[in-house]
Structure formats: C-alpha cells, structure tokens
Amino acid sequence: MSWRRPTYRTVDGERIDGAWCHVWRRSEWSEEYFVEDLVVFADGAVRCGERTDLAGLEKLLASGRISATRPDAPARPAEPPKSKWASRDSEPLTPDGFLLEVADLIEELSGRPTVVQRCHDAIQRYQQKPTEPHRLALRDAYLAVPPHLRIYVLGDMDRQDRPLRILTTAIGEAVDGDGPVVTPELRQEALDYFRRGDEGVRREEEQRAVRYADDPAGAGRPAVVSHQVIYPRGWPEEPDLFVLRNDYPVEIAFAGQTYASVLHGYWSLSAADATDSRRIREAPSGREAHDLGGRATRRADWTEVRLAVMAGLLRAKFTQHPELAEVLLSTGDARLSYTGYSESPYWRDVPDNRGRNWMGRLLELTRSELAWQVSWPTAE
Numbered sequence: 001m002s003w004r005r006p007t008y009r010t011v012d013g014e015r016i017d018g019a020w021c022h023v024w025r026r027s028e029w030s031e032e033y034f035v036e037d038l039v040v041f042a043d044g045a046v047r048c049g050e051r052t053d054l055a056g057l058e059k060l061l062a063s064g065r066i067s068a069t070r071p072d073a074p075a076r077p078a079e080p081p082k083s084k085w086a087s088r089d090s091e092p093l094t095p096d097g098f099l100l101e102v103a104d105l106i107e108e109l110s111g112r113p114t115v116v117q118r119c120h121d122a123i124q125r126y127q128q129k130p131t132e133p134h135r136l137a138l139r140d141a142y143l144a145v146p147p148h149l150r151i152y153v154l155g156d157m158d159r160q161d162r163p164l165r166i167l168t169t170a171i172g173e174a175v176d177g178d179g180p181v182v183t184p185e186l187r188q189e190a191l192d193y194f195r196r197g198d199e200g201v202r203r204e205e206e207q208r209a210v211r212y213a214d215d216p217a218g219a220g221r222p223a224v225v226s227h228q229v230i231y232p233r234g235w236p237e238e239p240d241l242f243v244l245r246n247d248y249p250v251e252i253a254f255a256g257q258t259y260a261s262v263l264h265g266y267w268s269l270s271a272a273d274a275t276d277s278r279r280i281r282e283a284p285s286g287r288e289a290h291d292l293g294g295r296a297t298r299r300a301d302w303t304e305v306r307l308a309v310m311a312g313l314l315r316a317k318f319t320q321h322p323e324l325a326e327v328l329l330s331t332g333d334a335r336l337s338y339t340g341y342s343e344s345p346y347w348r349d350v351p352d353n354r355g356r357n358w359m360g361r362l363l364e365l366t367r368s369e370l371a372w373q374v375s376w377p378t379a380e
Helices: 055-064 093-110 115-129 132-143 145-153 162-168 182-213 262-270 274-281 287-293 302-319 322-329 357-374
Strands: 003-012 014-026 035-043 224-226 252-254 257-259 336-338
Touching: 003 035, 003 115, 014 093, 014 115, 014 302, 035 093, 055 093, 093 115, 093 145, 093 336, 115 162, 132 162, 182 224, 182 287, 224 357, 252 302, 257 262, 257 274, 262 287, 262 302, 274 287, 302 357, 322 357
Parallel strands: 224 336
Antiparallel strands: 003 014, 014 035, 252 257
C-alpha cells in the first residue's frame, strides 16, 4: 500500500490537505472489482466514489465493497510454517489493519502525533526510566501500530522490530511464543541497541549543525510573486514590484551596447545575425523585441550561455539604477516567483514540472549581490 501526495480540497477558502492510494471497489451492478482512488483528508473526510468518513470506510471494508488488497488475486502457494521470530515478512494487510492505517494518516495530515511517533516517545520514556509501567506503556504504543507496518517502525531492515518485541515481552517469556526467552541480559542488549541509535542520531545532528551552519535560522519571508501586468496608459511613475519584469523600460548598458530593457538585451544578444540583433535592439518595446528575437536565428551556443547573459543583464539593470535596486532589496529573503504567460516555462514559475523559475532564481542572486555590495562596500 503506497500513499501518494500532495492533494487537497478547499472548504470555505481553507485548504484541507490529503493523500490518496489505490484500492479495489466492487461494482454495484456485478461482483467484479475495479481500481478506485481512495482519498483521505486531514479533517477525517474520505472519498472513494462517494463521500464518507472513517466509520463509513469501516462499513465499506467490512461489507467487501472496498478492499485494500486485490480480491481476485491468485492464492499464493502454500509454504512450510515459519517461526514468527525468524520470519522477515510483515503481517498480512487486513481490513482492520488498513482502517488503523487510514486513521493514523488522518492524524498525520492534521499535524497530530502518529502511532510511530508515539511509539518512539514511549521508547524514550522507557530508556530514561526503565520501570514496568513504562514498559507496559511501550507495549501498548507498539501494538497500536497497524500490524502490517510494525516491522518498519525502527527503520532498520536488518533487525526490523525485534528489539521492540524483546522489550515488550516479559522476562521469562519467549518472544512471539517461538523466539528467545527474554532475560535481563537480552533486555539490556535491546536497550543498548536504542542507546547506540540515539548516540548515532546525536552525532549526526552535531555534524549537520556544522555542515549546515550557514542555513537561515528562521523560515524566511513568504514568497513574493512577480506578476505579468499590462499598463495600457503607461508604466506607473512610482517604482514597485513591476520593475522586476524583463519588459520594464529602463536603459541598460551591457556588453558594449545600450538596450531599452532586459528583453531588448536578451533577444538582441541571442541573434546570430548582426542585422537581426540591431533590429531587435531598436524595437519600440520589450514585447516587440521578444517577438522579433523569437523569429530570428539564434547563436549556436545560446543554450549554453543564456543564463550568464540574463544574469549579466539583471546585474547591469539593478546596479545602474539604484531606485530599482531598492525595490528588489525590499523583498528581503523571500523566494521570488516569476510568473506570466509570455516567456517560456524555463524562465517562469509554472505549477508543474515544466516551470524552472530561472528568472526568480537569478533575481534572488542579483538581490544577494546587491546586499553584499551594501554590507561590504570596499570588497572587490
């Protein structure tokens, strides 16, 4: 069973996060099953051909209308019975286990502790104070994990959940009924396993603190979106976020020429023919420069150099016009999302895997360079 995300629905303007997986649903008109999406949301809503909730899903599973496993799958060949302690297979996925998994997923989506988190918390409490009440609480926390997921609780595919099964078994009893008899020494070995794991985590956190020492301390400002806007009566006189756009008309000196906008410079420099380059440079507007440039034959190396050219044009634009630099610097450490429709997804932020947002990223780079110049005015 594999849950996929992200997905969500909107209720009264609020985003409700969800996740989904494939299940088998029985047709209302026959006994045949077909694959259906089961979607679970943070508020407890469940959708699988119909809207329901956790209690409704329990009834659907009990009646066989929905199955978490393929109902008509051929039976597996009979195998010799294995010792539960020695087996490396998880418990089979059952309707009850699947319902527990869905209930736990709702907890996760809503930001509450999951059964695995509660189990790890119980392990910590027992390590700190290995009393019988804490051991029994650990056993309850472990048994609350859906049976088919228990071997994954520790994230150790060599030992699986065996150290936990040792701790949750009373001294003098055999683990799983057919495993080793728990002794004080065996229990201490299990506790040592968790102690070594905690020490490894602490060492990794210390190393990460050193390696990631330059990470921002906080979450940073919300993203700033640069929208494509058309001003039929001309650009406003007071600079604002619109100055970040490539078609904003401002004279730029770059690579031995003067351009009327970033778009003029970018498309003029992309042209292989000198005549085309001049015509683009002299275009009445950035959009016309863009259209002319898109029709012209481009330099053979343009794909390799275009990022450097754009970075250079942006650097020239904002260093040569301090009033525009102030607008860019005012965005602080916010992520810059460059949207629109005129430029290719390579340059802008598109809500799918085509969008590269290179304009937003280069603007952030330029902003950092401007901030460095302000903070280190004597730096070369």
